[in-house]
Amino acid sequence: MKTGKKVVILLEAVLAVLVLAAVVLMLQGKNGQDMVKVSVIIQNSDDTQWAAFKYGLKMAAEDQGIEVYIANTGETLTVEEEKSLIEWEISNGADAVIVRPVPEEGAEEMLKKFEKRIPVMLVGSTASKDRSLSALPVTESDNYAMGTALAEELLKDYNNSVEGKTIGIVSETGELESVMNREKGFRDRLLNTGIQILWSVTNRSGEPKENLPADQPEVNFVAALDNNSLTAAGEEAAANNLHGAIVYGIGHSTEAVYYLDTGNVKCLVVPDEFNIGYQSLTEISESLRRFFHKVQDKAVSHTVLRRETLFTKENQEIIFTMSQ
Structure with a gap:
């Protein structure tokens, strides 16, 4: 093969790598300056029962250098309301979402559609009634x-x-x-x-x-x-x-x-709500920083008081x- 052709092939290979790197960066939603944003959707978000969970989120956000936003919600949510909230968060720059699924039919299918667009982590429970059939990652106690x-x-x-x-x-x-x-x-x-x-x-x-x-x-x-x-x-x-x-x-x-x-x-x-918050956000952070990392289930402990x-x-x- 002539030297000129070798140079052209080498240049094409280098360009392909650079293009792939640029695509990866864009897909991760980072430009080197903007802080990654993760939105959290839980029912009755101001309720005191979420204090330990929120504290875990806060500590993980500081460790990971991530911006966390907890959506303001009422005592109950329907599937359609949760869907609208996630759409709103994505339109306002959310790179990933952490969600407590609502106890209604259709929740799993709705959340799976969002997972095709951004990383999704469930907390506290799977969206499917049958845990073995759940197709979405979850952070929860046993x-x-x-x-x-x-x-x-x-x-x-x-x-x-x-x-x-x-x-x-x-x-x-x-x-x-x-x-x-x-x-x-x-x-x-x-x-x-x-x-x-x-x-x-x-x-x-x-x-x-x-x-x-x-x-x-x-x-x-x-x-x-x-x-x-x-x-x-x-x-x-x-x-x-x-x-x-x-x-x-x-x-x-x-x-x-x-x-x-x-x-x-x-x-x-x-249940260790602090670690549910900490581990869910840490795992989401990993998926946002490593393009080929798929969000995984995370198990946390419980204590008898x-x-x-x-x-x-x-x-x-x-x-x-x-x-x-």
Whole structure:
């Protein structure tokens, strides 16, 4: 091959590499000066239950040099409302989104369409009711394990002797994968123990309260599977509306800890919301900085809190993140 042709081929190869590099930079939405922006969409964004989650986002944003914007939302969101919010955030410069999926049909399909345009990370729950069929990455605690742990703590308090005891289950919704797996883990652990689950009710946030535990048949125990249900049950226990039922639950707010500390909740299982925020944003950052990096699932831990262990160093650190 003549030297001239070799030079031309070499130049073409160099140009191709430069063009590819330029395309990668454009697709990542960075020009070397603009800060990457990640928008976060969660229901009832000003609620105190998100304090630890937001603190984790803040710390990760500082570590990664990313701008984080948390969309202002009300107590409830529909699929269409969440879709409109994501569209709005993208039109206003969001390079990626972190989303708490709404408990409605069509959520998974809607979010998958956005994933073709920008990186998407779910938090707290998959959008699909069947976790094994979920096609979107999620950062969450092991919900089945948390439900199992909650039942385990109850059994531990009674030396596994709960034959003839009764229990009721309350949650905000039975449509989210997270709540479904928490309840499954809880029920599976109680199989063959002799305890009877008398009722399981839901009360979605922002809607009229029609299925309060106080309105259900009397039981020995109430198990609350999410933060709002737990604080509501704690409030009813404090008002002596539960007919002496002992409350066990899953929660992650200072209000939940308050009801634990006052004895109105016996045991609290706490998902690591700080790390849900930190890990979700860190993983999104990785995908924005490395073009060929696909956003991956991230698993975080949970902790069991008891009134008598609230003031250990480890647990005080957990409570600190809830108050930020």
